[in-house]
Amino acid sequence: MELNIHIPDNTAALFDCLQKGQFISSNSCNEAVRDMYDQIDDHFEALSVYFAQIGYTLERGNEYFYFSRVEPRTTLEQKIMRAYYWIDVLDLFKTYDETFGAGFRFQPEQILVEANINVMLQNKLDGLRKHFSDKDVRKDVLDNLIRQLTKESFLELENEKTNTYKVMSSWHYLERLIESIQIYDDTETEDNEKPE
Known part of the structure; x- marks a missing residue:
């Protein structure tokens, strides 16, 4: 079984938003954010693989997406x-x-x-x-x-x-x-x- 690795054209914008620690929510008032949510939802597997290759973990929540990261040991x-x-x-x-x-x-x-x-x-x-x-x-x-x-x-x-x-x-x-x-x-x- 081959993974569909189609990456959306606006992947840079998705990355820019998520790497700042922001969430992308489905119920945003901002149409651009809702569009980003739909893009991630439609291409979640491919984007997960893509972002994992550069050290980011794309996480899916209840109607939202975010990056989780391995943090240095905190006290x-x-x-x-x-x-x-x-x-x-x-x-x-x-x-x-x-x-x-x-x-x-x-x-x-x-x-x-x-x-x-x-x-x-x-x-x-x-x-x-x-x-x-x-x-x-x-x-x-x-x-x-x-x-x-x-x-x-x-x-x-x-x-x-x-x-x-x-x-x-x-x-x-x-x-x-x-x-x-x-x-x-x-x-x-x-x-x-x-x-x-």
Whole structure:
């Protein structure tokens, strides 16, 4: 069986986007990104082989694509701090709205208004200060967070006039990351046996 190795003409553009650590999501507001998603989807096997030859692993998620890379050894502490950050981010948005996920639309101002009446949301937003600057006010923390999530292609500005953001399919990556964390409760196992 021979692998169809037809590489799309816009492979350089695909590579340029993915090698920056960005995700290509099927539900992007940007038509060019949706076209890139379709190109990768149509030629996934050929592109996987092609990119593997130059040291990149093309990964398929739930309606998104990204490059994974073999990272140099990082310390356990760095990995734990990064995991804490993503837990805090997802916790904030799920506290704002339990249905927050891919396809969800929101305006940052709505989160700030809700934080004024919801003490739990207020605390979660204040807790994110440690990841940015302790001196920032809530609005600055939220603006920095949204700017970062947009840069990393988890969010897109859908409507500039209304300042409405759309959550990309790549959000599933963050959810999957958090769901992969397994915590075992010793009180639930007999004789201190760990589940397999």
